[in-house]
Amino acid sequence: MIQSKGYAAQTPETDLAVWDFERREVGAHDVQIEILFCGVCHSDLHQIKNEWFPGVFPMVPGHEIVGKVIKVGNHVKNFKLGDLAGVGCLVDSCQVCENCKEGLEQYCLDGNTQTYNNKGRDGVPTYGGYANNIVVREEFVLHISDKLPLAATAPLLCAGITTYSPLKHWKVGKGHKLAVLGLGGLGHMGVKFGVAFGAEVTVLSTSPSKEAAAKELGAHHFVVTSDPEQVKEVIGTFDFILDTVSAPHDMNMYLSLLKTNGIHICVGVPTEAMSVQAFSLLGGRKSVAGSNIGGLPETQEMLDFCAAHQIVSDIELIDIKDITASYERMIKGDVRYRFVIDMATL
């Protein structure tokens, strides 16, 4: 076994703290990565606090992982020592069901294996990226370009693919009006991708103070959703809303902002059920859809797209010892737009 060091929550009630644990030995198809940076996703906090479902404890969060390959198994074909590599939200899946065969491992019909807060196909708990290393079978390891700043690349592994995938799936691009709801880790990537794909992008936010920042990210318009006058002006105008908000919000109001045939795409996960009036949908053949991260081939495509277009996340690099304080700032929305842990501080 590989002696490893990370930050873990021992229970939902305790703060994260240093924890020594074991990773499996590097198998024939495995890649071991020395983790250099790991992004801090809001879902890390949801999960260590058991807000979605009872978790697997002790829990080492983190699924926006980048680093260097330090060991490869005998049968590994696509990675070698010293390569930059990344790991996102998934570390395994059945790889034989129709979804896996289509590269939709996130929707594996046998259930995917998540990077942390899960048990692997061997029954052993998975531990995430707030750690000095990780061992993952190569099919779930991504190539990371050396043309991008490495720390700012980490959030692409979750926030990036989570927003890239639905925009690609629903073919959002030139001629479309896209609203991005919420300007946090996911939202700011949604703006960057929406702009890169050629859409006319509007940020919808309750915080007037975010307007300048939204425009800096490339957004064409900004609407303060707490101002009824501003909202009235955009009723029936959007082809798509990319909804990155995980706090409860008024779905029927947002649905009224869509054009006929418009699609409201949820990528955030509110802990409470959404309340949707049938009339809000029937009134314009509208849809509420959900999209969950992305499969491995598409994640690699996204990373390559980002390298080609010089797209990374806007980040604030933190010391891992400040993780609890950073969570508190994240809850308040006080981060532009993603904390990334410098694993040298572990």
Added chain:
Amino acid sequence: MIQSKGYAAQTPETDLAVWDFERREVGAHDVQIEILFCGVCHSDLHQIKNEWFPGVFPMVPGHEIVGKVIKVGNHVKNFKLGDLAGVGCLVDSCQVCENCKEGLEQYCLDGNTQTYNNKGRDGVPTYGGYANNIVVREEFVLHISDKLPLAATAPLLCAGITTYSPLKHWKVGKGHKLAVLGLGGLGHMGVKFGVAFGAEVTVLSTSPSKEAAAKELGAHHFVVTSDPEQVKEVIGTFDFILDTVSAPHDMNMYLSLLKTNGIHICVGVPTEAMSVQAFSLLGGRKSVAGSNIGGLPETQEMLDFCAAHQIVSDIELIDIKDITASYERMIKGDVRYRFVIDMATL
């Protein structure tokens, strides 16, 4: 003005009763139809009871209207005296917005004019088909084939187009597994169209007693949704659910029955908001969509399709004096599958 006779609710608290009222004179672009049959839609009851929104009273319900042309205006081009003709849920729209130009008058951006419980563009209340005649501009009048039994054609004007349109829009057909939720006026038409389009059709119902009837309509399978064992067998198996139920129901359970990328299409309108967990959508890139009747060109297309394929509604012909008792039976689901008023009894 044209002296007319119909059945009206004077208030939401009173039963329908005979009422004499006036229609406008036949204008240059108008067609006057002697109403021979009118279907009884569940939405008639929702509206006279003010269950959706405050109505326009006195209210003459009815938007599944067939009859004979008895007068045409000077500029009417497509109808002549003696033609069979139908009127559905719409009698007017702006006719110039982008949706109207695309034949999506039901989504008119200026607001469509409904056949009853609405005010026309002249400010005058509209009165529906529980009456001896109706005057409608010709763009909103449909041609009815003489190859189909006329009374059974009436429900096509609402129940027919409401189920035909979404199946066409989402291209439901060969190779698809379609579940039809609810086997009433809408549901039984959904089964007929689903089968006609080549889909493998399953009826989902809480009533085991409906299985034989569902199979008679052409459904390939039947699942009793109150039986957890039967439900378990169809988890993750449907490409589409056509949801015709207007009583509250557990959306998250039904969403679990969809395949990856599956679409739950609502055509019924529950009076309460639907409660949808984000995970129910994200777990398989699923959607909840709504569809509202259909536009005029598509309604004509549907009627022509029905004539070519000998598709009509299964009906029970009633005397208009029995309308209140028929509503009571409709609430209990005791009708196969649509009451149609024989207007000779008025």
